[in-house]
Amino acid sequence: MKLGCLNLTLLLISVHCLNYSWSENSQQQKVSALTVLEQTEENIEKKKEEVTVEDDLDPEDIEVFYPTNEWQIIKQGQAIPAGLHVRLNLETGKNEAKLPDDGDGKSGLKYWKQGSRHGMVNTDSESFTAEELKRALKLMKQEGNTETEEGHQEQVRKTFRPIKELMENFKAMNVVMETDMEVIDKLVSKFNSTSVTLEDKVAALHDLEYYVHQVDNAQHLTSTGGLQLVINALNATEPHIQEHAAFVLGSALSGNPKVQIEAIEAGALQKLLILLATDQPVAIKKKALFAVSSMLRHFPFAQQQFLKLGGLQVLGQLFQAKGMESLRIRVMTLLYDMVMEKKLIQEAQDNTVQHQEKCRQYDVVNLLPPMLEQDWCMLVPKLLTSTEHDTREKVLRTMNLMISSCRNEYRAMQGLISLLNTLRSEYEELAAEEQREGEQDGYFQGLLNSVNDIIKKLG
Known part of the structure; x- marks a missing residue:
């Protein structure tokens, strides 16, 4: 008990001293x-x-x-x-x-x-x-x-404009924004207007050609009657209108089966062949040939109609016409593509119903026999005299495709064998240079192989 009282007394003394010390420090630091x-x-x-x-x-x-x-x-x-x-x-x-x-x-x-x-x-x-x-x-x-x-x-x-002002500007922008189809409608309306100048009509066709490269845009042009206006313009008396109309038509037809069908039914192929067969400037014939190529590619029905309408004879005349040398390669390339197109379809290993239908459609397109009848065996090799390797490549490719039917004509053609040997020597040197540079199967090696194949088949 005494010990507890002593501890309590010491605790109270300690607290009192602590309070006194804190008070003194507070006064000194105040x-x-x-x-x-x-x-x-x-x-x-x-x-x-x-x-x-x-x-x-x-x-x-x-x-x-x-x-x-x-x-x-x-x-x-x-x-x-x-x-x-x-x-x-x-x-x-x-x-x-x-x-x-x-x-x-x-x-x-x-x-x-x-x-x-x-x-x-x-x-x-x-x-x-x-x-x-x-x-x-x-x-x-x-x-x-x-x-x-x-x-x-x-x-x-x-730094920034208020959102209200921006929204007003966006609203104004939306008013003037137009879809491609709306632009096409305006261009067609402008071209069809009787109050605009010739330059305005040509400008409308020029702008229209840019838009119809798109599949949907070209189909919209067809569905709204604009394609028929363009086809009718092929008969215009103004050469610039004819040229640009053929250009628009060719762009709209490229890779677009729906437009191809609409155009063939609207008589576009006949009008284009007339432009190629009659006396027209080179610029018009060039655009018309482009449109014909776009019409015929991957469209066997159009190819059949082309043969019925005498299209092969028209191309033969164009190929030999004076002043049309720049179009010869285009003509030959088109014929080669159509022959190769049919060959690839027939050789494809495909038993689907769709493929069988394609084969049936291409079976009625017999392009190679009339080409042989119209002396294409003699026309194609003449282009080997070109100094351009790209032209030679296309000619050699076409000759190889036709050689089974044209072997006798090639053998009888004066100077052809000598020309082929000259080309072989030239391409041997170029191919060897490619190999020294590390290209084993280069471009010139491919040309050399084509020349050797023809020489071997003619031997």
């Missing part, structure tokens, strides 16, 4: 004001570290100036709140500051700001508590964020 400063860019650069204000920052870790009613030395680079008395001590040569005299000695809690610096000043006799300091820091942080946000919003307003 100040009349406290300034909280943000770190400036200069201070940050000096310290080589980044300072961040947090809600729970310890106030003892912040560099502050404690103004009192007594003059205190202002350290170099230390900021002080506005409103303090400042003087230069002539004895020491240093700047000093103190709180202003307010009469009653009470000025309360004040917020100060100087440029980018801001803080809180407590001029009461009591110093800041930890909670007061946290609230002050939080207030400054919020105020700084508000200013930053306001500046950001102002910068956004200067």
Whole structure:
């Protein structure tokens, strides 16, 4: 019992001493004001570290100036709140500051700001508590964020247009935006108008050709009657209209079975063959031949109609016509493609119903026999005299395709064997050069193989 009383007495004495010590320390550290400063860019650069204000920052870790009613030395680079008395001590040569005299000695809690610096000043006799300091820091942080946000919003307003203005502009843009089909309708209407000039009609056809390369656009032109207008324009009296109409037609037909069917039923093939058979400028014949090629490729019914309408004879005349040398390769390439097209279909290993139907359609297209009857065996080899390798390639390819039927004509053709031997020597050198450069199966090796195949079959 006595031991317990002794312990209690010692505990009370310790508590009393602790309270007394805390009171003495509080009196010694009591100040009349406290300034909280943000770190400036200069201070940050000096310290080589980044300072961040947090809600729970310890106030003892912040560099502050404690103004009192007594003059205190202002350290170099230390900021002080506005409103303090400042003087230069002539004895020491240093700047000093103190709180202003307010009469009653009470000025309360004040917020100060100087440029980018801001803080809180407590001029009461009591110093800041930890909670007061946290609230002050939080207030400054919020105020700084508000200013930053306001500046950001102002910068956004200067840089970007308001959303309402943008929406109005988008709305205006949508008014003038048109689909391809709408443009095609306007071009057809312009071309069909009687109040526009010849140049306007030609320009409309020129623009129309650009759009009908697309399958859907070409089919739209057909469904709205525009294709018929273009086909009718092949009979126009103005050569520029005929030329551009044939160009539009050829582009619309390319790889587009629906348009091919519509065009053949509308009589386009007959009109194109007339342009090729009659006296027309080279530009018109070139575009008409392009349209015929687009009509016939992968369309056996059109190929059959082509033969019935005497199209092979028309191409033969065009091939031999004076001044049409630039079209000879195009004619020969078209005939080769049609013969090879049928051959590939017949040789394909396909037992589907669709393939059987294709074979049936190509069976009625007999292009090679009439080509032999119309001396194409003698016409094709003449192009071997060309100096262009691309032309020679197409001629050799066509000759190889026809050689089983044209062997006797090739043998009887004066100078052909000699010409083939000359080409073989030339391509042997070019192929050897390719091999030295590391190309074992190069372009010229392929040409050499074609020449050797023909020579071997004729031997």
